[in-house]
Amino acid sequence: MFTDIRNTLPGVRRLGQQIGLMLGVALLIGTFLFHVWTGLGELPERWPTLLWNVYFSLVYTVIIFTSVRVAIAVLRAHVPLRSRRDVALHVGGLSVTTVGAYGLATAFCRVLHPAFSVRWQVLVITATITFMVSLIWSAFSYMGAFYRQLRKAEAARYEARLEALRAQINPHFLFNAFNSIAALVRTRPDEAEMVVEDLSDLFRYTLRASKDDAATLAQEVEAARRYLAVEKARFRDRLTVTIDVPDRLRSVSMPSMTLQPLVENAVKHGVGGTADACTVTVMAEEIDDMLVLRVQDTGPGFSTVDLDDVLDEGTGLANVRERLRLFFGDAARMRLQAQGVELRLPLHDEEASPGGRGAVVEAG
Incomplete structure (x- = not known):
């Protein structure tokens, strides 16, 4: 029983980290948009507007985050990074996924809340911020994957060396x-x-x-x-x-x-x-x-x-x-x-x- 709990804890911890990351990004973007279009000075009287900004930012974040994660998994499975062409395919695929996920999130908000209305300037700004954050997050994700692959190759190298010694x-x-x-x-x-x-x-x-x-x-x-x-x-x-x-x-x-x-x-x-x-x-x-x-x-x-x-x-x-x-x-x-x-x-x-x-x- 305790072994099952220990095996489950890393997955629960990783899920908690991802949820915390999405909440943090949503809070940051929502607060930023409120500051740009309303002003933090109006916060005491217009705090519901801030909550709505954070809420819609969270919807966008969850949809885009999930879409990018799925796209990364599919690309890694079908397009191993072995050449510059493979890297270009990954970058292009993630860019298209991010734009498509942003449009999906906008449509989702309009269907879920018919009164949802936002100026095109806000859409452009949030789309740009989302695109940049997504690319930065993807870059760090790939850097982590490369580091783990390098560590795995290094471990295999030393294991092969030890195995060679045993064989001799x-x-x-x-x-x-x-x-x-x-x-x-x-x-x-x-x-x-x-x-x-x-x-x-x-x-x-x-x-x-x-x-x-x-x-x-x-x-x-x-x-x-x-x-x-x-x-x-x-x-x-x-x-x-x-x-x-x-x-x-x-x-x-x-x-x-x-x-x-x-x-x-x-x-x-x-x-x-x-x-x-x-x-x-x-x-x-x-x-x-x-x-x-x-x-x-x-x-x-x-x-x-x-x-x-x-x-x-x-x-x-x-x-x-x-x-x-x-x-x-x-x-x-x-x-x-x-x-x-x-x-x-x-x-x-x-x-x-x-x-x-x-x-x-x-x-x-």
Whole structure:
């Protein structure tokens, strides 16, 4: 019961605020009109006139306020604000709504009170005041909506960052890595030490990536290389790694922890999906001013190239796509291939690093 009351209170409070706002506007406009056409000095003798002014102002305010609120709701539902044209449609729609609501309020007052009569000067003044107040109120309403949308996007951004961190600290990966280290300690202590270093550096990068939005392709490739090195200690000759990334593209900026989930997906579904040897390839190239990044494997491959079907399964790919959307908007693309994933990212104006095409690194 108390929970229901607490859930109801914000709505009641908001309704009370809106009613108070309309009463305040009606009192202000009614008093202003009385002052212009009668004079506040006449108030002691002509206070009923003031009340009538406030009353008719309240009728106008309620009708216009309600009409504008409905128009805003309809416009937001059918015309999302994504361009200047959308903004112009909203402004035009609200302007037409305000004028129409003013005419409706005038007709309503004449029908409700046949004796209602007002000079055209009053109509012009009140229409102008109403129009300006409506536009100002609409502007503040849209500013509030934009602020809430910005806060929501910021919250989603940090939630995606935390979710990315959780996704990287995979308990199965840790379990397998520690088992590999335990097995190597007795037979290959030097190799076990290298695996521990790779694992330590990988998690150091993961923790840093949870705080930083962006990383360079070089940093992402190094983190992926260390992850694959740890997995190499587990799968041994069954896993071969090929990294082909040009030096001139290594300074390109991208969301942190973008590449590692892709190679983790390749190891899980590629190497883990077959008993045969498997090669995981990381390659990058520039095509039409876009960074094309591919992570492929020679395992069984995806059962479908429909991205939405794969994302519905709750893979780390959904996390990657969300971070790309937050970082690049609609400019980035993710595409499934039969044997892997392809990303197309804007290059922006990143300066190319000297050295030309990087060497192909092979392990295995």
